[in-house]
Amino acid sequence: MTLQSISDQVWLLPGAVASVVIEDGVGGAVLVDTGLDDAQARKLLRGLEAKGLRPSAVLNTHSHADHHGGNAFILAKFPELPVFAPPLEAAVINHPVLEPLALYGAMPPAELQNKFLLAPASPAQPLAAGQQTVGGVELELLNVPGHAAQMYAVRVGEVLYAADALFGAEALAKHPLTFCADSAAQKASAELLGALSGIRRVLVGHGVPTEDLVALVTTNLNAYQQTSERVHAALAQGAAGVDTVLARVAGGLSLQMAAMGPLLLNRAVVAAHLAEWLHKGAVKAEIHENELVFSLC
Structure with missing residues (x-):
């Protein structure tokens, strides 16, 4: 080329x-x-x-x-x-x-x-x-x-x-x-x-x-x-950790992650959008039974 x-x-x-x-x-x-x-x-x-x-x-x-x-x-x-x-x-x-x-x-x-x-x-x-x-x-x-x-x-x-x-x-x-x-x-x-x-x-x-x-x-x-809205909608299904939120978002997109690299890259995306919602005060983060859990405010 x-x-x-x-x-x-x-x-x-x-x-x-x-x-x-x-x-x-x-x-x-x-x-x-x-x-x-x-x-x-x-x-x-x-x-x-x-x-x-x-x-x-x-x-x-x-x-x-x-x-x-x-x-x-x-x-x-x-x-x-x-x-x-x-x-x-x-x-x-x-x-x-x-x-x-x-x-x-x-x-x-x-x-x-x-x-x-x-x-x-x-x-x-x-x-x-x-x-x-x-x-x-x-x-x-x-x-x-x-x-x-x-x-x-x-x-x-x-x-x-x-x-x-x-x-x-x-x-x-x-x-x-x-x-x-x-x-x-x-x-x-x-x-x-x-x-x-x-x-x-x-x-x-x-x-x-x-x-x-x-x-x-x-x-x-x-x-x-x-993507922000998908992450927010995933929490509407109930409080969850980052990995569960990712699984919910990926399921809604029919997205299959078969390797560690793509999964961790997409996990980082979800974590970033959760942090944005946290900063806006629309989401809260709590420790529940030794797990970091996010939920809608």
């Missing part, structure tokens, strides 16, 4: 996870998100070579393995290449076991130590949000936490790479419990992006480019709110 032209400065490598290439105008390019593994990284470097470009920096929008798993392959070819990420996410990229550790709540068992949750480590440097020059490229980094504890969207002129703050409609349908660390922040970040002006092309980490930012934001906000 070849790089697709988005603007005179921005290229897209589509895939299960998108990678974005931003030219510096003098033969260099910043690589934004390198994909899950070596396969995506190889395609990315081949695409650069075909355009006569050389990488000048790597920018990871957040620390999920599918967005930085290709770093190691690229750094093996270009060992002096700097890697940047939001500060908290940079810590995880340097110490990737933190991702499955957080999901499992303890050192992860072997089943969780796979490329989908445990990418190779790479030496990411923390980078602040705002107007930045990265690898010779001037860009704007927008704080869009929620899907991850920290995450940046990247704006270059009229092009916005929303990373995983927004998803394409097909991705939302495939994963109805859209992953988040903070569901309230996830919604606020989508609203922030929807308020941007002057955006002519929107790229997402999972999905196809679009010119209609407002419609994309609306679709995502509706999906996020549906």
Whole structure:
């Protein structure tokens, strides 16, 4: 698959996870998100070579393995290449076991130590949000936490790479419990992006480019709110712990989870939306017979 032209400065490598290439105008390019593994990284470097470009920096929008798993392959070819990420996410990229550790709540068992949750480590440097020059490229980094504890969207002129703050409609349908660390922040970040002006092309980490930012934001906000409502409805069936709430929500979606990884990812989503309801005062949490139980207020 070849790089697709988005603007005179921005290229897209589509895939299960998108990678974005931003030219510096003098033969260099910043690589934004390198994909899950070596396969995506190889395609990315081949695409650069075909355009006569050389990488000048790597920018990871957040620390999920599918967005930085290709770093190691690229750094093996270009060992002096700097890697940047939001500060908290940079810590995880340097110490990737933190991702499955957080999901499992303890050192992860072997089943969780796979490329989908445990990418190779790479030496990411923390980078602040705002107007930045990265690898010779001037860009704007927008704080869009929620899907991850920290995450940046990247704006270059009229092009916005929303990373995983927004998803394409097909991705939302495939994963109805859209992953988040903070569901309230996830919604606020989508609203922030929807308020941007002057955006002519929107790229997402999972999905196809679009010119209609407002419609994309609306679709995502509706999906996020549906998850909140499903979690609330699950508690209407009676007080329950996180795992029972997840089972009720999954049952309503006819969702079958046959592996530990998907189950824990979806469990985290439910926990995030429960925390949002707790903050709103619509749900309460109590300890009952040594179990943390949630119920409607």
